[in-house]
Amino acid sequence: MSVLTVNNLTKQFGKFTALDGVNIEVNEGEIYGFIGPNGAGKSTTIRVLLGILKATQGSATIFGQDAWSDAVDIHKHIAYVPGDVNLWPNLTGGEVIDLFVKLRGSNNQSRREELIEKFNLDPTKKCRTYSKGNRQKVALVAAFASDADLYILDEPTSGLDPLMEQVFQQYVLEMKNKGKSVLLSSHILSEVEKLCDRVGIIRQGKMIESGTLGELRHLTRVHMLVETKQPLTDLNELKGVHAIEEKDQAVSFQVDAEALDNVIKHVSQFGIVKLESSPPTLEDLFMRHYEQKDESEVGGAS
Amino acid sequence: MALKKTGSLFRFMLRRDRLRMPLWLIGITFFTLAVPVAFVDLYASQQERDGMAETMANPAMTAMVGPADLDNYTIGVMSAHQMLLLTAVVVGLMSILLVTRHTRADEEDGRLEMIRALPVGRLSNLNATLLVLCATHVVLALITGFGLYALGIDSMGLEGSLLYGTTLGATGIFFAGVTALFAQLFENSRATIGFSIAVLLVAYLVRAVGDVGNETISWFSPLNWVTRTEVYANNHWEPLVLMLGVAVVLGVLANYLNAIRDLEAGFFPARPGRKNASAFLQSPMGLALKLQRTGMIAWAVGLFVMGLSYGSVLGDLEAFFEGNEMMEQMLVAEEGYTLTEQFIPTLMIAMGLLATVPPGMAMLKLYGEEKKNRVEHLLGRAVSRARLMGSYLLIAIANGFVMLSLTGIGLWAAGDAVMEEGLDFGMIYGAALIYYPAVLVIIGLAVLFIGVLPKLGSIIWLYVLYSFIALYFGGLFDFPEWVGQLSPYGYIPELPVDDMAWMPVSMLVIVAIILMIIGFVGYRRRDIEG
Numbered sequence: 001m002s003v004l005t006v007n008n009l010t011k012q013f014g015k016f017t018a019l020d021g022v023n024i025e026v027n028e029g030e031i032y033g034f035i036g037p038n039g040a041g042k043s044t045t046i047r048v049l050l051g052i053l054k055a056t057q058g059s060a061t062i063f064g065q066d067a068w069s070d071a072v073d074i075h076k077h078i079a080y081v082p083g084d085v086n087l088w089p090n091l092t093g094g095e096v097i098d099l100f101v102k103l104r105g106s107n108n109q110s111r112r113e114e115l116i117e118k119f120n121l122d123p124t125k126k127c128r129t130y131s132k133g134n135r136q137k138v139a140l141v142a143a144f145a146s147d148a149d150l151y152i153l154d155e156p157t158s159g160l161d162p163l164m165e166q167v168f169q170q171y172v173l174e175m176k177n178k179g180k181s182v183l184l185s186s187h188i189l190s191e192v193e194k195l196c197d198r199v200g201i202i203r204q205g206k207m208i209e210s211g212t213l214g215e216l217r218h219l220t221r222v223h224m225l226v227e228t229k230q231p232l233t234d235l236n237e238l239k240g241v242h243a244i245e246e247k248d249q250a251v252s253f254q255v256d257a258e259a260l261d262n263v264i265k266h267v268s269q270f271g272i273v274k275l276e277s278s279p280p281t282l283e284d285l286f287m288r289h290y291e292q293k294d295e296s297e298v299g300g301a302s
Numbered sequence: 303m304a305l306k307k308t309g310s311l312f313r314f315m316l317r318r319d320r321l322r323m324p325l326w327l328i329g330i331t332f333f334t335l336a337v338p339v340a341f342v343d344l345y346a347s348q349q350e351r352d353g354m355a356e357t358m359a360n361p362a363m364t365a366m367v368g369p370a371d372l373d374n375y376t377i378g379v380m381s382a383h384q385m386l387l388l389t390a391v392v393v394g395l396m397s398i399l400l401v402t403r404h405t406r407a408d409e410e411d412g413r414l415e416m417i418r419a420l421p422v423g424r425l426s427n428l429n430a431t432l433l434v435l436c437a438t439h440v441v442l443a444l445i446t447g448f449g450l451y452a453l454g455i456d457s458m459g460l461e462g463s464l465l466y467g468t469t470l471g472a473t474g475i476f477f478a479g480v481t482a483l484f485a486q487l488f489e490n491s492r493a494t495i496g497f498s499i500a501v502l503l504v505a506y507l508v509r510a511v512g513d514v515g516n517e518t519i520s521w522f523s524p525l526n527w528v529t530r531t532e533v534y535a536n537n538h539w540e541p542l543v544l545m546l547g548v549a550v551v552l553g554v555l556a557n558y559l560n561a562i563r564d565l566e567a568g569f570f571p572a573r574p575g576r577k578n579a580s581a582f583l584q585s586p587m588g589l590a591l592k593l594q595r596t597g598m599i600a601w602a603v604g605l606f607v608m609g610l611s612y613g614s615v616l617g618d619l620e621a622f623f624e625g626n627e628m629m630e631q632m633l634v635a636e637e638g639y640t641l642t643e644q645f646i647p648t649l650m651i652a653m654g655l656l657a658t659v660p661p662g663m664a665m666l667k668l669y670g671e672e673k674k675n676r677v678e679h680l681l682g683r684a685v686s687r688a689r690l691m692g693s694y695l696l697i698a699i700a701n702g703f704v705m706l707s708l709t710g711i712g713l714w715a716a717g718d719a720v721m722e723e724g725l726d727f728g729m730i731y732g733a734a735l736i737y738y739p740a741v742l743v744i745i746g747l748a749v750l751f752i753g754v755l756p757k758l759g760s761i762i763w764l765y766v767l768y769s770f771i772a773l774y775f776g777g778l779f780d781f782p783e784w785v786g787q788l789s790p791y792g793y794i795p796e797l798p799v800d801d802m803a804w805m806p807v808s809m810l811v812i813v814a815i816i817l818m819i820i821g822f823v824g825y826r827r828r829d830i831e832g
Contacts, residue, residue, distance in 0.1 A: 047830075050678070050681070050682045051681070052678055052681055052682065052829070052830040053829045053830065054827070054829055071681070071686070072684050072686045073684075075682065075683050075684045078682075080682040080683075082675070082678060082679075082682070084675060086674050086675040086676050087679075088589075088676065090593070091575075091579075091583075091592070092575035092576050094575075094576060094577040094579065095575070095576055095579040095580075095583060096579075098578055098579030098583070098584055099579050099583055099589060100679065102579070102585070103584070103585075103586070103680060103683040103684060104683045104684055105684060124574035124575050125572075125574070125575065126572070126575055128490070129490075129572070
């Protein structure tokens with residue numbers, strides 16, 4: 001069942017198009033990774049989902065309700081952590097957590113204490129003295145202490161140390177196991193790879209790829225490292241082979257998924273001694289779109 | 303070694319303050335020189351000045367500005383009496399803000415850490431700051447001193463003028479020392495400024511109590527030493543020696559404490575705050591109130607004291623006005639009313655406009671929070687925009703009512719105490735509260751701007767300023783009627799001289815409500831910034 005549906009969402013600020021036909025679907029019990037570079041439109045999309053910005057075109061629904069007109073009803077079942085957490089300098093972290101939890105509705109005191117301890121936060125300090133990481137912890141504690149159905153997290157770990165990132169991932173998985181849904185925006189790809197069931201990549205306001213990690217990997221190249229008895233020749237003449245590099249006796253290269261069959265047939269003629277293949281990392285996926293962009297820019301210039 | 307590169311830091315600070323410093327100096331000098339010039343026009347004859355002296359001869363005025371030689375009330379004595387103490391307080395405030403800026407504020411934000419990582423002495427920053435302040439105050443002493451002398455007023459001789467300037471400079475150096483000390487003791491700049499201003503206020507109050515009752519008490523206050531110089535009368539320099547002596551002790555103490563402490567540490571570590579939010583805080587309204595509490599209390603006290611001080615002059619009003627053409631022109635001659643009653647609307651328009659500032663700020667705070675990305679915490683939870691804006695609006699509306707009431711109550715309390723025949727509470731309170739509908743219009747305008755054109759919200763201050771010029775000075779300069787009618791305050795009947803007029807007053811309330819409704823609709827429709 002779909003918890004969150006974004007359909008052909010467009011947002012313009014004056015003449016600038018920040019979002020151009022964005023589609024997202026998050027299902028129940030699913031962690032959706034929303035990735036893209038800074039300024040691609042991740043936060044803008046999330047702010048439309050929260051009813052803070054109004055969509056120019058298209059629709060955004062959460063729990064089947066409209067993100068703009070039913071914002072208050074929706075927010076009773078949502079927990080949100082902004083990417084840049086600005087707090088009130090003269091309130092303590094503990095006060096802010098209580099305020100946030102209360103404004104959503106429920107209050108779970110024992111869970112709050114547990115989270116404060118796990119995230120190693122001093123709730124008696126004024127927010128003015130908190131570092132970026134500590135301000136994020138305040139927002140995370142408030143979010144996880146809430147009993148929400150959908151968690152919208154906008155780059156929530158950018159200020160956390162690796163230990164705290166672990167704690168964060170543990171809680172996100174716990175939410176998933178409880179059947180909750182999570183929309184996790186991030187540019188830390190290893191984190192998304194570890195946590196997310198499905199991924200959407202946004203660039204310059206457009207969704208350029210989305211699907212499960214498996215599906216996305218299928219669309220891209222496999223890394224191969226081959227060592228053969230006879231020297232491997234004519235490899236560069238095959239279709240769909242890229243980035244050929246000679247390494248001692250072995251050769252490493254990348255293969256487009258659809259060309260894999262042909263390439264293996266060709267390589268096997270030379271007597272395979274060693275063959276290693278690894279799936280593309282999310283980083284490769286990500287970078288591939290950049291290469292494409294660069295190529296197209298070069299093409300456009302010539 | 304501890305003072306290495308003090309000279310470089312000194313120049314660096316002068317560069318950072320290249321605008322701030324001249325603005326303070328120009329502002330203070332301008333007011334110091336403008337007042338005697340105005341007094342020459344206003345109180346040309348000795349007879350008029352004696353009338354003024356009579357007005358000043360009451361405990362309320364002594365508490366406010368200190369003692370003076372009232373039998374020898376020349377222009378010089380009069381200027382020093384009415385201006386020197388209050389200007390010294392402003393100079394003290396200047397020192398507090400500037401010293402905190404260059405010491406604890408830089409340290410708290412981590413800028414000093416970068417400086418200290420360079421080959422710079424441990425005490426260089428503190429002493430460069432103190433040097434900058436001393437240099438500034440020497441300049442202030444010289445330009446105000448010679449400036450006053452250059453006005454060429456008979457009763458303002460060279461020695462007295464230089465003493466006037468030096469008193470201001472010495473007060474500044476004294477409070478630079480106080481702040482330098484507190485900057486060592488407290489870990490953040492808010493506490494440093496807060497406690498330094500507290501010393502300034504306590505010094506002011508101690509001498510107020512002492513001057514009215516017991517002179518010995520007064521001597522414990524450095525601000526009493528300011529008035530004891532008796533500028534333009536007996537010209538005593540000794541109190542300044544005392545003042546600068548204590549300032550040196552404070553500076554040495556600050557240096558010692560700075561030398562023995564860690565960077566970014568203080569001697570009174572910050573107390574741990576609340577671990578949990580009180581029930582009161584856990585709503586948009588509670589949060590909004592908590593954020594504005596300190597400012598609101600300060601405004602409430604300020605407006606009440608202003609009411610009191612205006613009220614305290616009502617007792618001698620008749621003597622004060624006699625033969626003063628400018629004041630007479632400002633008042634509409636109206637048969638059947640006493641001078642006091644005729645004077646009240648003039649006071650009330652000024653106080654009503656000032657009482658508009660805190661509710662206006664309370665409303666615009668909503669947009670300030672938005673710009674700091676903090677309203678999304680609330681709107682991202684189960685809080686509607688109408689509820690959020692409504693919370694701020696309710697606070698602003700209540701705030702305006704309280705502020706206006708306090709000015710009226712203050713005016714009545716002091717007036718009733720000093721006037722032989724007493725003062726009718728209902729009359730005064732009504733004359734104050736009649737401005738409430740105009741205050742509501744300004745609040746409504748703020749709501750409208752926040753909802754529709756939030757970037758232009760500050761325009762309401764221009765409108766308030768316009769209202770002040772159009773109405774307060776309108777009588778003096780004979781502006782045409784429409785000038786006043788461009789302001790909501792221009793439609794308010796001037797109680798008690800005018801009759802009560804329900805029609806314009808209720809129209810203002812309706813206008814305010816319409817503005818608010820448009821603002822609410824706009825706020826629900828627009829994007830939140832940030």
